[in-house]
Amino acid sequence: DQSFIFQALDEASRRDLAQAAHTRRHASGEVIFTMGAPGHSLMAIAEGHVRISMLSPTAREVTLADLGPGEVFGEIALLDGRERSADARALTNCTLVVLERSALFELLQRSPKLSIRLIELLCERIRRSDERMMEIAFLDLPPRLARMVLRVTVAAPGSEARPLPRLSLSQTEIANMIGSSRENVNRCLRKWQKAGLIDLKDGWLVILDRAGLARVASLD
Ligand code: CMP
Numbered sequence: 001d002q003s004f005i006f007q008a009l010d011e012a013s014r015r016d017l018a019q020a021a022h023t024r025r026h027a028s029g030e031v032i033f034t035m036g037a038p039g040h041s042l043m044a045i046a047e048g049h050v051r052i053s054m055l056s057p058t059a060r061e062v063t064l065a066d067l068g069p070g071e072v073f074g075e076i077a078l079l080d081g082r083e084r085s086a087d088a089r090a091l092t093n094c095t096l097v098v099l100e101r102s103a104l105f106e107l108l109q110r111s112p113k114l115s116i117r118l119i120e121l122l123c124e125r126i127r128r129s130d131e132r133m134m135e136i137a138f139l140d141l142p143p144r145l146a147r148m149v150l151r152v153t154v155a156a157p158g159s160e161a162r163p164l165p166r167l168s169l170s171q172t173e174i175a176n177m178i179g180s181s182r183e184n185v186n187r188c189l190r191k192w193q194k195a196g197l198i199d200l201k202d203g204w205l206v207i208l209d210r211a212g213l214a215r216v217a218s219l220d
Contacts, residue, residue, distance in 0.1 A: 002070040003044045003097075005121055008113035020103035026090040039084045040101045042077065045069050048094030053176070054088050063177045065128075075118065078104065112140030136179050144178050145188055146217035149198075151176075153207060167205040176206075192216075 009017060023046065026032055033039060035054060043050075045067060052064045052073060064086055067073055078101050108115050135144050153167055161204045169177075176186045189205065192198045199206040199214055207213065 001013050002046075003072055004070060005072055005117040006072075008043065008117045009107065009111055013107055013111055013114075017099070017107060020106075021097045021099045024096045024098050025066070026094045026096065028094075030089040030090045032090060032094075032096070032170075033074075033084050034087050035084050037084045039074055042072060042074045042078045042099050042101075042104055043088075044072045044097040046095040046097050048182055050094060050096075051089050051090040051091045053089070054086050062179055063173070063178045065125075071119065075121065079118075108147065141180055141184055142188055143217050145174070145180070145185060146213045148174065148178050149205065149207070150210070150213055165205075168203065169205075170203070210218055 001153070006014070006017060024043075026048075041099075047069060048072075050067045050073060051094075052067065053061050053189055054064060073088060074084070076082075108118070115214065135147060139147075149167060152169070167174075171189070172182045172186050175182045189198065189200060192213075193200055195212075197209045197216070198209075199208055
């Protein structure tokens with residue numbers, strides 16, 4: 001119901017959606033599906049958070065996205081009929097609303113608005129991937145790391161929450177989000193701590209000087 005793409009449906013279609021969908025629960029840490037598996041369903045997150053990631057041949061992980069309530073995943077394999085393009089894992093206990101291909105296609109045929117929302121979702125993901133690709137291709141670690149820290153500590157668009165001044169991700173998780181190693185991330189964070197941009201305590205990264213970090217983020 002909180003899902004942007006399904007808000008496109010009229011009431012009757014929403015009732016059909018509710019009938020066709022089933023819910024699935026996953027405990028924190030559980031694998032939802034793995035890259036390469038066949039996939040015929042789309043999932044909307046009702047509760048909890050899900051991490052979308054990929055493993056390198058040497059088992060290093062890169063995080064593609066962390067998704068929360070109202071967000072949708074699994075649309076790629078569902079739409080193109082191929083295998084899952086990435087791994088999905090529950091970051092917290094999760095409740096997912098699962099919709100099979102036949103039910104979604106029926107709804108898409110009835111609602112052009114739903115198709116457009118789904119296309120908008122794919123466009124948004126391509127934009128974000130392009131941005132990440134640009135950062136990995138052109139930026140050194142400090143501006144890349146600064147951008148990530150600023151990005152994940154800014155309130156979501158439309159939300160009234162103030163930007164969170166701190167970050168509770170581990171340094172390995174941070175490294176996985178920007179395609180770096182924990183050691184390099186640690187070195188950079190220590191430098192920023194000495195320079196008074198951030199503080200590191202009790203596993204938290206606390207932002208002390210947001211404007212300073214923004215200056216680092218804009219350098220290449
Ligand atoms: P699918 O390929 O079915 O399974 C993996 C899912 O991860 C994919 O559908 C998308 O829903 C999601 N996904 C893949 N790449 C990204 C990305 N770069 N950003 C956000 N979600 C992604």
